[in-house]
Amino acid sequence: MATDQVTAAFAKSLGLPESDITEHLAYGSIKEWDSTAHMVLIAELEDVFDVMLDTDDIIDMSSVAKAREILRKYDIKC
């Protein structure tokens, strides 16, 4: 399921258990989600969903919920 793929991508990239990945989890709110981890996360999402994200979308991806909103722009169901 795509929804699980998003959660899994966040968990893998940030080195957290999937249970810690909530919709409100925000960039910079935890030490695991810093700018370096953000680029690792972007690469993971791009690999999982086979899409290269716009730079503006990378900058805008401020939470898990926002990530889903952005991915939907690329016709990804999540």
Next chain:
Amino acid sequence: MDLNLTDKHVLITGASRGIGRAMAERFAAAGATLYLNGRRADELAELCSQLHDDYGVSAHACVFDVSDADSVKQGFQALFKLTKRLDVLINNAGVLDDALIGMVSPQQVEQTFATNTFGVIYCCQYAARLMQRNGGGSIVNVSSIIGRVGNVGQAVYGGSKAAVIGVTQSLAKELAAQNIRVNAIAPGFIDTDMTRKLPEEKYQARLQSIGMGRIGEPKDIANAALFLASDLSSYVTGQVLGVDGGMLI
């Protein structure tokens, strides 16, 4: 560890002619898989076909305008669909439009910086993302001797190329931890369409200023780019390599 690039995926901007074309041929001879950028699909298709026939390498045309951020984005998105991998980026595309400072139009300033500087930044931005996921890479930015020492009538061009050096040195520091090396080449007076258009008097004056007594060939720049792209320079980053035959300005 040598100059063999058979396992490397290489993107060269401004590859249709001049220095870019010489680079494409040199890298093809080294066995690289090539992604050749330009704005004219027909020129690139012909070059890709020629390189495939002559060297047996895989060469793909990447038609986009480096001076346009949206166009660069679309170009890299297409590259992502094609390969998802990039080991080497050569930022070669550039324009030269000389004028004394009182005669420079805003359009000249914008177009020169858009191609020579902003294009380098846009391409580095996307290329670094591709390189990062494969454990590193090498970016080679083509600056100019004019960007290092300046010249009469070249304030805008020189400024745009000096900025490329600043971008190179900053990115070298930023991307070192990801094993992405970033270096620049500063060519001197090179035999291209651009330099052949110079008035004879200017051409000769520039020739006289070269210690080695000859104009540079595009292949001289291509060889330097090959070194910086290859594993022979695996511990070299943040450097500006002058390839100018001892030219003095």
